[in-house]
Amino acid sequence: MATATGFGRYAGYGVGDFGLNIYWNALSLVLMFWYAEVVGLSPAVAGGIYFVGMAWDAVTDAVVASLAARTRSRFGTYRPHILFGGVALGASFCALFWIPPLEGLALIAALTLAHILFRTAYTIVAVPYSALASRLSYDSVERTTFSGVRMFFAFAGLLTVSGLWFPLVRTFGGGDDTDALGFQLAALIGAVIATAALTLCFAGTRERPPPGQDTDYPPPSLWRFIPAIRNNHALAILLGMIFLQSGAVASLLIPLSFFIEVNAPVFARKEVVMTAYASATLVSIPVWTLFIRRFGKKAGWILACGLAILCGLDLAISGARVISGVPLQIIGYGAAFGAFGVLVWSFVPDTVEYGQWKTGERNEGAVFGSVLLVQKLAGGLMGLFVGFMLSEVGYDIDAVTQSEATAEGIRFHIFLVPSLLLALSTLLILRLPLNRRLHARIVGQIGGQE
Numbered sequence: 001m002a003t004a005t006g007f008g009r010y011a012g013y014g015v016g017d018f019g020l021n022i023y024w025n026a027l028s029l030v031l032m033f034w035y036a037e038v039v040g041l042s043p044a045v046a047g048g049i050y051f052v053g054m055a056w057d058a059v060t061d062a063v064v065a066s067l068a069a070r071t072r073s074r075f076g077t078y079r080p081h082i083l084f085g086g087v088a089l090g091a092s093f094c095a096l097f098w099i100p101p102l103e104g105l106a107l108i109a110a111l112t113l114a115h116i117l118f119r120t121a122y123t124i125v126a127v128p129y130s131a132l133a134s135r136l137s138y139d140s141v142e143r144t145t146f147s148g149v150r151m152f153f154a155f156a157g158l159l160t161v162s163g164l165w166f167p168l169v170r171t172f173g174g175g176d177d178t179d180a181l182g183f184q185l186a187a188l189i190g191a192v193i194a195t196a197a198l199t200l201c202f203a204g205t206r207e208r209p210p211p212g213q214d215t216d217y218p219p220p221s222l223w224r225f226i227p228a229i230r231n232n233h234a235l236a237i238l239l240g241m242i243f244l245q246s247g248a249v250a251s252l253l254i255p256l257s258f259f260i261e262v263n264a265p266v267f268a269r270k271e272v273v274m275t276a277y278a279s280a281t282l283v284s285i286p287v288w289t290l291f292i293r294r295f296g297k298k299a300g301w302i303l304a305c306g307l308a309i310l311c312g313l314d315l316a317i318s319g320a321r322v323i324s325g326v327p328l329q330i331i332g333y334g335a336a337f338g339a340f341g342v343l344v345w346s347f348v349p350d351t352v353e354y355g356q357w358k359t360g361e362r363n364e365g366a367v368f369g370s371v372l373l374v375q376k377l378a379g380g381l382m383g384l385f386v387g388f389m390l391s392e393v394g395y396d397i398d399a400v401t402q403s404e405a406t407a408e409g410i411r412f413h414i415f416l417v418p419s420l421l422l423a424l425s426t427l428l429i430l431r432l433p434l435n436r437r438l439h440a441r442i443v444g445q446i447g448g449q450e
Contacts, residue, residue: 012204047387054380065369268325
């Protein structure tokens with residue numbers, strides 16, 4: 001078994017997720033607001049574009065996962081995609097925040113195409129980055145540490161977006177939260193930082209050959225993608241959990257800007273509330289990492305779901321408990337959701353060896369591609385749902401202030417949807433067959449140690 005050789009080994013991998021999460025959280029926190037408040041689209045149309053982009057992203061995951069797993073180069077299997085795809089990803093991100101000189105359906109089509117191009121570039125980088133985790137270590141406990149450090153960097157990316165995006169928009173936009181040029185320059189700065197982070201990730205990581213298998217063994221083809229998932233019982237259950245958990249997080253983050261907007265007389269500015277959420281998430285990462293290493297991944301999942309559900313219930317019953325303009329329940333959500341980054345990306349590599357143990361084939365592409373697929377599908381469906389929800393509760397993009405009924409409708413959504421999805425995910429984790437002792441035995445067997 002590999003052991004850590006210092007924090008640099010973990011940070012070399014984790015810094016890549018800092019870059020990817022600048023992109024991911026800009027889309028989660030800002031894109032729907034950009035479409036509705038800056039471009040001027042209706043919330044339902046904005047949600048439709050968001051869904052189409054995410055659905056395309058999900059569809060391409062299988063293709064990219066299969067192609068990436070078949071890569072052979074002097075840089076390794078997955079690392080070249082991180083390096084060479086990073087520049088294209090940054091350019092497509094900038095294009096996402098450009099308003100073409102079009103109107104009506106032509107404008108909607110152009111914005112949808114820009115979203116699809118970005119999602120394609122994102123997949124080309126994100127799928128290999130995630131799969132790289134399965135080649136860094138084969139110890140379940142050490143993977144928890146890798147995942148914890150990775151999530152620390154990931155939520156640092158969230159903190160960067162939440163704390164700096166709207167101040168940058170106002171700086172370049174003459175103090176206006178909805179200035180188009182301000183959004184474009186904020187996107188450019190974000191792309192430069194993210195590209196640099198991905199380059200550092202490439203330089204700071206090394207791939208190890210998988211256990212019990214010749215490194216020249218050809219990975220399964222795209223056509224065996226679905227059977228590889230179907231025959232991996234642990235992965236199938238985990239995908240259901242991740243779909244529900246990803247939908248829960250998206251159901252909070254996508255409408256968060258609108259929730260802050262409708263409560264503007266009471267809440268602080270967007271970046272203050274978002275930074276409080278991100279800070280709570282970031283601070284919770286080391287705590288969750290230690291807890292999960294000590295008590296196990298299943299206990300961590302159940303506890304995190306319980307804490308988030310309690311925050312939602314308090315928001316529903318008591319309303320927003322505001323201190324210095326920040327609703328405390330949003331901070332609570334952040335602290336609870338910090339667990340899932342650590343949990344998901346320490347669970348997922350373990351299912352690679354589980355599938356290899358059950359079927360005799362190692363299919364990293366199918367595992368990581370399917371995980372990203374369900375994450376994006378959940379996020380896309382939630383974006384579509386939020387768009388229709390905003391229209392249903394009467395959110396008016398032209399109104400100076402929103403009605404009380406609109407504010408209550410958004411608050412009810414933020415309570416109900418995350419709580420329901422997380423409660424369902426706790427039922428699934430009780431059926432997950434993996435634990436650290438079984439995984440250690442699996443790795444020993446497929447590596448020929450017993």
